[in-house]
Amino acid sequence: MKIAMVSEHANPLAVVGGVDAGGQNVHVDALSTALVARGHEVTVFTRRDSTSAPTRVLAPGGYEVHHVPAGPPADVPKDELWQHMPAFASRMAEVWQRERYDLAHAHFWMSGSATRAAARRVGLPWAMTFHALGSVKRRHQAGRDTSPPGRIDVERGLCATADVVIATCRDEVRELMALGMPRSKARIIPCGVDVRRFPATEHSVPGRxxxxxxxxxxxxxxxxxxxxxxxxxxxxxxxxxxxxxxxxxxxxxxxxxxxxxxxxxxxxxxxxxxxxxxxxxxxxxxxxxxxxxxxxxxxxxxxxxxxxxxxxxxxxxxxxxxxxxxxxxxxxxxxxxxxxxxxxxxxxxxxxxxxxxxxxxxxxxxxxxxxxTWDHVARATEDALAPLLSRVPQEVTP
Ligand code: UDP
Known part of the structure; x- marks a missing residue:
């Protein structure tokens, strides 16, 4: 499969650990790497956040990263990126018109929204992984939640329109169903771990x-x-x-x-x-x-x-x-x-x-x-995505 992986704020090449760089960056990098190892072709579309980033880079994992210009080429907190998603979607759609992909896989709600817009323009099937949900964030952070207003409605709409929703755990499926997603639309595929990078060791005498x-x-x-x-x-x-x-x-x-x-x-x-x-x-x-x-x-x-x-x-x-x-x-x-x-x-x-x-x-x-292992995750993702290839193309909206 030729897969467009969309991750608007979480660049798989970023240094992780900062406020907005964590599991999603690791996930997109490792999943893309494991899919390439299984013979697929993957391009990750992410927002260009520095003037020095070249438009296209080959990542060490063998996939390509495409830095999409949308908003200032600088660090922007993720909760301020929503306004730049129409530009992100248009730029991405231009690329998808030139280079044919088989399907798209969006990560995080803003990517989902941009992916849906671009996919409709070229008639591409698309999968959705949320990584985090606005409804859960609102429940726990209430007034301190800095997500753009309307996030939860967008997520509800993405659940309704994605060709498949990939949830990472059972608890997430419960949350997605509370947003109105039919159970039949979700596949549960966990995140993975690079077991070679994290070898098992043992202390002869554990301490404290x-x-x-x-x-x-x-x-x-x-x-x-x-x-x-x-x-x-x-x-x-x-x-x-x-x-x-x-x-x-x-x-x-x-x-x-x-x-x-x-x-x-x-x-x-x-x-x-x-x-x-x-x-x-x-x-x-x-x-x-x-x-x-x-x-x-x-x-x-x-x-x-x-x-x-x-x-x-x-x-x-x-x-x-x-x-x-x-x-x-x-x-x-x-x-x-x-x-x-x-x-x-x-x-x-x-x-x-x-x-x-x-x-x-x-x-x-x-x-x-x-x-x-990420190979388990890639196999399961492959199984969830492959049926989308036989979908009747969606109506193309200019
Ligand atoms: N991480 C890291 N260095 C740090 C802090 C975190 O490499 O200093 C990595 C951590 O090992 C893990 C990821 O960032 O791979 C965090 O992912 P997790 O799903 O646990 O949390 P999230 O950041 O997505 O909320």
């Missing part, structure tokens, strides 16, 4: 080192992890993510969480590394004993898979994709979100039981390898 990895945004629950840390004697918490190490002091979430730790008397046991590159992350994972993933909500969560692949238990919250990936009592433990006392209790018990840490780690490593 906790690790959190992710973008430094409030909903990732770092404050809850720190509140739990204060209740766990002798444990340390290392945090990977956020801006580069030299810019950490200025980061508002770092300041907020450090102040909390100071107040709770555990600041000396908390260490921020800043953004950690993909190459260094496996080493940081294997230096930990337990990976803590405590979001208020999580559309999927690739970090738990990376921890499992590395042979580390996940102690997390029972939300979103973690409900599918983490098996409580076998590869980790799950507690209710926003409950630091419960988090502290399970962490204390697990830290006091090194044999269980090792057992969970081994089971997680096995589970990652048997269910969540």
């Amino acid at each position: 080192r906790l690790l959190a990895v992710g973008r430094l945004v409030e909903r990732k629950g770092l404050a809850d992890a720190v509140t739990a840390l204060a209740q766990i004697p002798d444990a340390t918490l290392t945090v990977a993510g956020g801006p580069s190490a030299d810019a950490l002091e200025l980061d508002p979430e770092v300041q907020r969480v450090r102040a909390l730790a100071r107040g709770l008397g555990c600041e000396d046991r908390l260490d921020f590394l800043g953004a950690v590159g993909r190459d260094r992350l496996p080493e940081v994972m294997s230096a930990a004993d337990i990976v803590v993933v405590a979001p208020w909500y999580e559309p999927f969560g690739i970090v738990p898979l990376e921890a499992m692949s590395s042979g580390r238990p996940v102690v997390g919250t029972a939300v979103g994709g973690l409900l599918d990936t983490v098996v409580p009592g076998r590869t980790g433990e799950l507690v209710a979100p926003r409950d630091p006392d419960a988090l502290a209790a399970v962490l204390r018990q697990l830290l006091d039981d090194p044999r269980r840490i090792r057992r969970y780690g081994r089971a997680g490593a096995q589970r990652a390898r048997s269910l969540y």
Whole structure:
């Protein structure tokens, strides 16, 4: 298949860890790479966000990245990109008119909207992966949600018009059905993990080192992890993510969480590394004993898979994709979100039981390898996309 992968803000070549660069960037890169390895041709269409970016680049994974000019060629927060989507769609449609693709696969709601507009102009079938939903964000962030107004209605419309919706977990299907999507339209295909990049290792004697990895945004629950840390004697918490190490002091979430730790008397046991590159992350994972993933909500969560692949238990919250990936009592433990006392209790018990840490780690490593490699994800995606090729072309609207 010749696939147009559309990811308006999440450039697969970007450095991840910043506020708007995380799992979606990793997902689009790894899925495209795995589809190319299976013999498909993939071009990723993403917004041009710097003057130095060439229009077309061959990514190390063997797919092409097409930087689409739409809005200023500079960093723009994703919640301010909506106004540029008509231009993004028009530019993309021009390319699709010149170079024939078999189908498009949109990532995130704004990409979905642009993809639908461009696909209608050339009569292309298209698939939708949301990665995150406005309805869920609104529920948890209410007045602090900076998404453009109308996002939820757009998502409802995308559910109705996409040829197939690829959800990443069972919880997402439930949310999509609440938006009116018929169950028959969704396929569940999880995100994956690069198991070669994150090899399973084991400590002969596990210690009391906790690790959190992710973008430094409030909903990732770092404050809850720190509140739990204060209740766990002798444990340390290392945090990977956020801006580069030299810019950490200025980061508002770092300041907020450090102040909390100071107040709770555990600041000396908390260490921020800043953004950690993909190459260094496996080493940081294997230096930990337990990976803590405590979001208020999580559309999927690739970090738990990376921890499992590395042979580390996940102690997390029972939300979103973690409900599918983490098996409580076998590869980790799950507690209710926003409950630091419960988090502290399970962490204390697990830290006091090194044999269980090792057992969970081994089971997680096995589970990652048997269910969540990117090759598994690419095969399932191929199965979901292939039927679209035989669709009667949609009516072309100029
Ligand atoms: N990540 C990274 N370096 C960092 C912080 C995060 O490479 O300093 C990666 C992390 O390993 C994972 C991704 O960013 O692959 C985050 O994905 P996840 O689905 O867990 O969360 P999201 O960012 O999509 O909310």
